[in-house]
Amino acid sequence: MSVQTREAPPRGKVSVRPAGSGGSAPGGGRGTGKGTLPYLLLLPALGLTAVLLGWPLVTNGMLSFQNLNMTQLIQHVTEWNGFANYTDTLTSDTFWRVTLRSVIFTVVNVVVIIVVGTLVGLLLARLGPKVRLLLSVGLVLAWAMPPIAGTTVYQWLFAQRFGVVNWVLAKIGFTSMADYNWTGSQLSTFFVVSLLIVWTSVPFVAINLYAATTTISRELYEAAALDGAGAWQSFKSVTFPFLKPFLMVATFLEVIWIFKAFPQVFAINEGGPDRLTETLPVYAFVEGVGNQHYGAGAAISVLTILILLALMSYYLRLVLRQEAEDDEAGESTTDRKKGERA
Template sequence: MLYLLLYPLARAVVISFQDFRLRQLIVGDASFVGLRNYRELLGDARFWEVVRRTFLFMAVNVVLIMVLAMLVALMIERLGRFGRTVVLGSLVLVWAMPVIAATTVFQWLFHSRFGIVNEVLVSLGFSSYEGYAWLAHDKAAFAIIVTLIVWQSVPFAAITLYSALTTVPRELYESARIDGAGAGRLFRSVTFPLIRPLFMLVLSLEVIWTFKAFVQIWVMTKGGPGDATTILPVYAVQTALSNQRYDLSSAASMVTVLLMSGVLVFYFRQLFRQEGEHL
């Protein structure tokens, strides 16, 4: 575990303080340059634009995932045995699909010439979408990536939240209904307070997963068109592969880790504070 987890992290930290380019990768005579890479990185306007886009990307994905997952979990709870089995089985199949396979399917769905999305839209009378190149337009490409990641992430969150819903005592619902509580009040006063710890755990996991999303973006757009879908992990790989700036790429990765850690520390502090007030 030390070799597989801590050594790569420590090695990336060391490289971020070195002059480490293609020559150093081959020869191995990298020299330490202190904070030069971090100063260059933090002075790059494109880097801060990527940071802003990363947080926007994370926020949009996490909100959609948690809202849809909660709605799906509530729906499953109200279904009969057959319907519950069908929905849970479908969620497991989506969850089990390999990331590359799912990304390839989405590429074909939105293909400009052979995609079924364009064909359906044209058949409905939207002739302007004939041959429409979705991935060549920044907002469309961003929306497709978000749709793909939400589609892949909802099953895990929904199944986990459904398992939490099954632990809520039925007697509490019956008592609340006797007192005249409607569906919305039941959720706010009974359901959510009891499943809140697991809800927050799933939320934190989704923050981590969406913050470091890479495969879907790299396979589908490689961060394009322009920088429309470039977030921090993609930026780090672009810097390493396109410019052979492995030092700058490592520095970007370290900043990514620090930003994500900061978000999680702030989140857990708020969570523990609220839990303390509740206790």
């Protein structure tokens, strides 16, 4: 019985199977499929975004170049007027007063929200489990309350005749506040609106910052204590560097949300008294829907978006620069660890 043997390939030579003969080579069909799969998964979300956000923006931009009021709507007439709506808006002193008011309103509220949210987040990190859970539930409920529902509650709290706030102030000795009209002046109206916005916005910052504190190693605080660092020094050298990226992102989001806040400002007093508490979103609504100058309202809304983008451009560069620095620091740390292992 004869046995056939096969010669082994010479040493040092490796037989390579062609890429199309079964198996997958780097850069082959399977790798290409993996590379395109994330983009295919994103297509439904991108399509919905284009339909729900892109189309209204395009329609609003087209309306801003039209002279559109009730007459044109009833007659189904499209009357194009070029840049007349933008020219009238940009040459109006009212528009620039409202813009300045909106910027100041946004800055004040964002600063208060970030400061109070940071303090509450640090408080959550120091509380016991049961008290932390109770406070977290309260924060989530305040955050989840619909804006109109929260506005209704604040209207009841600060009502002139039957408001809880005036009743409490009168009971503790401030008798002149018994019938105080909180929506009768610009500053008092803004105070109520700001209190409402801060109340509904602080939970987002606080919960996110508390989550960030859970990523900080206790060994860092112990090392700082051994070096003689106090509470404030430990916060500056240990806590704040970890919280900085979260604070930047939270500030970025809060600026957007506060600048475009509409239901809280409008529902409290409809931009009154005497339109002194109108911000840009409310101003666009009053001019467009209230006064039935829909083209002018659309132009104001487009300018609002452009002003917000201009305000956020510098801050966005800071966020991107911070992310780049964090990535470089992470890569250098990884390279150093690889060098130590080698």
